[in-house]
Amino acid sequence: MDRLTRSLADFARFVEQLDRRGCSLVSLTQAFNTSTSMGRLTLNVLLSFAQFERDAAAERIRDKIAASKRKGLWMGGNLPLEYDPPKDPLKVCVP
Template sequence: MLVGYARTSTAEQAAGLEAQQRDLSAAGCGRVFSEQASSVGSRAELVRAMDFVREGDTLVVTKIDRLARSTIHLWDIVRDLDMKGVSLRVLNLGGEMVDTRSATGRLILNIFAGFAQFEREMMLERQKEGIAKAKAEGRYTGRKPSARLKADDARRLHAEGKTVTEIAKALGIGRASVYRALETAPGTA
């Protein structure tokens, strides 16, 4: 059985997720697991797909970067699939389809996985350089400290007898932020 896995990082990439689902269905996948999750976070649907596949099945993805965050991570997944007797198929790898059932497929996958990791690392490097340049020019201030903006509200709710957990939930901030707001109350320094 062909089992598909589709992933995008954010909800704003819905069209990309739909395109992956369409391509996986067109490739003959009988079941497609889909999710919107960062590659570095937990991916429940990937875990479900890995649990679902059985010996003789093939896990199908449209691109390597939809599956793995690094070459090492990719080979961990391939190893886990191998242990179950499952192969991996990548539909769009440099214009070619690659299947890990063959030695040639494994070689090509390894080469392209290295390129994909290199490309990601270069992108992150360029991003860091851009942020450093923007900071030097005074154009980058970073994310607004939203929890600090709610410190007065946290202190008010605490004075009303609310617990730290209740305050955090009501304001949509972490418990640690509530504790910091209470520690920095005027007149406590």
């Protein structure tokens, strides 16, 4: 379910469009059907966890990049002025 949409709001709009057309979302691998109230509840719980996982992963990545920058590690991209590019960027030098 985490691949279906990026946010709960997007998915809510998607389900509303299905309802207007008289359709419902049925999963073959997970037990929910959007035509029932219990199916909608199950789907919203699954989507909430999927969004939480995406947000947590993004936060971990931001924290890791910030920690690497605080250590003075080069994170790629353009070098600051007066710095020479590493001779071998794949070789890690630890002082």
